[in-house]
Each structure stands twice: as structure tokens, then as C-alpha cells.
Amino acid sequence: MKRLLSIELQKIWKNKASRxxxxxxxxxxxxxxxIASIKFNIGSFQxxxxxxxxxxxxxxxxxxxxxxxxxxxxxxxVIVSMMANEYSYGTLKQNLIDGMSKQEFIQxxxxxxxxxxxxxxxxxxxxxxxxxxSFSSYTEAGIIFSDLEYLLAYFVKLVGFFSFCxxxxxxxxxxxxxxxxxxxxxxxxxxxxxxxxxxxxxDSTIAAKIMQFMxxxxxxxxxxxxxxxxSVIKKIETTIGGAGVAKDYGVHITAVLIVxxxxxxxxxxxxxxLKKRDL
Numbered sequence: 001m002k003r004l005l006s007i008e009l010q011k012i013w014k015n016k017a018s019r020x021x022x023x024x025x026x027x028x029x030x031x032x033x034x035i036a037s038i039k040f041n042i043g044s045f046q047x048x049x050x051x052x053x054x055x056x057x058x059x060x061x062x063x064x065x066x067x068x069x070x071x072x073x074x075x076x077x078v079i080v081s082m083m084a085n086e087y088s089y090g091t092l093k094q095n096l097i098d099g100m101s102k103q104e105f106i107q108x109x110x111x112x113x114x115x116x117x118x119x120x121x122x123x124x125x126x127x128x129x130x131x132x133x134s135f136s137s138y139t140e141a142g143i144i145f146s147d148l149e150y151l152l153a154y155f156v157k158l159v160g161f162f163s164f165c166x167x168x169x170x171x172x173x174x175x176x177x178x179x180x181x182x183x184x185x186x187x188x189x190x191x192x193x194x195x196x197x198x199x200x201x202x203d204s205t206i207a208a209k210i211m212q213f214m215x216x217x218x219x220x221x222x223x224x225x226x227x228x229x230x231s232v233i234k235k236i237e238t239t240i241g242g243a244g245v246a247k248d249y250g251v252h253i254t255a256v257l258i259v260x261x262x263x264x265x266x267x268x269x270x271x272x273x274l275k276k277r278d279l
Contacts, residue, residue, distance in 0.1 A: 004108035005115065007095075008082075012112070015085065018078045025074035029123055032067055033131055053230060055135035058147035062226040062249065064128045065154035068120070069223060072158055075116050076165045080178045083109070083169025106271045109166055117158035121151055149251040153222040160219050160259040163266040170270045189214050218258040224249055 012018045035054065054063050086092035095105060133139065168178040192214070196207035211217045229249055 001107075001111065004104060005111045008108045008112040009115075011085070011091065012078065012082060015081075018081060021074050021078050021081075025071060025078075026120075026123060028071050028074065029068055029120070030127060032064055033127065035067075053137075055131045057132045057136045057138050057144045059226070059229060060128050060132045060136065061147045061150040062223070062229070064124055064131075065150045066223050066226050068124050069154060069157060072120075072161055075120070075158075075162065076182070077175070077179065079113065079116070079162050079165045080169040080182075081175045082112070083166060084173060084175040084178065087173045102274050103271065106267065106274060109270075110163070110267055113162040113166060114159060116162060117155050120158055121155040124154065125151055150223060153251040153256065156256050156259050156263075157219050157222045160215070160263045160266075163263045163270075164215055167266040167270045167273075170273050186216055189216050193217065212255070213258060215262045218255060218262060221255045222251065222259060 012022065053059060092105065096102065100108075129144075132144065136144075138144075165178070165182065168181055169175065172178040172181055189211070193207065193211050196210055201207045212221055224247075226249065228247060
């Protein structure tokens with residue numbers, strides 16, 4: 001396992017574009033801290049973002065993982081390019097000639113996917129602790145370490161998404177086309193959701209129940225938007241339209257299992273595709 005992971009990391013680090021994108025990703029993650037300095041002045045009214053409770057424990061776990069998930073596309077480019085380079089530079093064929101089996105090859109890629117997801121999760125964990133201790137009004141241990149399931153959801157979300165990207169990289173072979181396919185698939189799911197929600201099942205929750213099994217939608221369902229949890233937003237909603245319907249912000253085991261199932265499917269399809277393909 002260590003040998004396989006070492007081989008993959010060397011390939012990524014020796015590729016300048018992959019190295020720059022990986023470093024840029026973690027640098028951009030740290031920019032979440034800059035949100036604390038944002039202030040809005042509207043006449044005599046001043047709004048300081050950090051004072052609205054976004055860095056309060058345990059809300060910070062929800063907020064930071066949701067925001068950080070948007071940056072996953074940087075690593076998606078690295079993973080898709082990583083696979084495309086195997087075909088372009090002939091390293092896949094060379095690895096197989098050197099004695100690596102196709103199963104070990106897929107295992108090495110999946111280990112890299114897990115390492116990227118784990119590294120990002122650990123980074124968010126420590127950054128959230130620093131921001132929380134700096135700005136949170138609540139620093140009791142029981143409050144600090146509650147809602148950590150958002151970190152688990154974040155990790156599972158990244159593993160699932162990167163596994164999808166890896167599969168597309170193997171399927172299409174070229175990074176630009178693989179990323180284009182990812183974009184198109186996102187549009188397809190959006191169209192399906194719109195048709196099911198507004199045309200076929202406009203007055204029921206059936207559309208949501210169907211869409212929860214689609215790959216990108218299932219990943220999106222792991223961490224729902226956190227903004228309407230803020231007290232200032234709730235006050236505005238109450239002022240404008242009265243009390244709204246209570247929203248479920250939790251991480252559900254069903255959503256986690258669906259994404260894990262897709263992860264297994266993507267890795268199995270990647271292996272089957274590689275096994276059948278004449279290299």
C-alpha cells in the first residue's frame with residue numbers, strides 16, 4: 001500500500017501543473033479565514049461577517065465544510081489530469097510492464113483519492129479549530145466537538161466526487177473531455193431535477209426521493225446549505241414572511257451510504273474498464 005501511494009505521489013509532484021494546482025487548493029482553503037475580515041457599510045449600518053456567528057462552535061463545522069466543498073474542483077483537475085497523463089506519457093503501460101497489476105494500479109489511484117480527501121478534511125478540522133477559538137462565543141468542549149459529523153460528510157463527499165473524476169479520466173482518457181463530461185452530467189442532473197420537481201411531481205417530495213440516488217445530487221445532499229441557520233437570516237425571513245418551514249440541516253446515514261455505494265460503483269467500473277481495455 002505504501003509503495004503504491006509513493007509511486008502516485010511522485011507522479012503528481014513531478015508534474016508541475018498538478019503540483020501548482022494541489023498547492024493552490026490548500027492555499028485557497030486557508031482563504032476561508034479571510035471571511036472574518038469582511039465588513040459591509042450601508043449608510044449608518046455596519047455588518048461584520050465574523051460577528052454574525054459563522055465561526056461559532058458548532059456551526060463552524062457546517063459552514064466551513066460547505067464552503068470548502070466548492071473548491072474540490074481544483075483537486076478534481078489534478079485527479080483527471082493524473083489519469084490522462086498515464087495515457088499521454090505511457091506510464092500506465094510502463095507500470096504494467098514493470099510488474100504492477102491492473103488491480104494494483106486502480107488501488108494506487110484510489111489511495112491517492114482517499115489521501116487527498118483525508119488531507120483536505122484534516123486541514124479544515126485544524127483551520128476550523130483556530131477560527132473557532134478566535135471568534136466563537138462558545139468554547140466548552142461539549143459544544144466544540146459536537147456536529148463533527150459534517151467532517152465525516154465532507155470526507156465522504158470528496159472521496160465520492162474524486163472517484164467519479166477518476167472514472168471519467170479512465171473512460172475518456174483526456175482531461176479536458178473528462179472535465180467537460182463532468183460539467184455536462186451536472187447539467188443533465190439539473191434538468192432531470194427540474195423536470196421531476198416542477199413538471200412530473202410538482203406537489204410532492206417524490207422528485208427529491210428519486211434525485212437523492214443520482215451521483216452528484218447525492219454528494220450535494222451530504223451537506224446542505226448552512227446560511228439559513230444564521231440568526232440574522234432567520235430574523236429577516238420572519239420579518240418578510242413569518243415563520244417558515246423548519247429545515248433539516250443534519251447529516252443522514254442514508255445520504256452517506258448512497259455516496260459510498262457510488263464510490264464502490266465508480267471504482268469497480270474503473271477496474272472493469274481498465275481490465276477490458278487493450279493498452
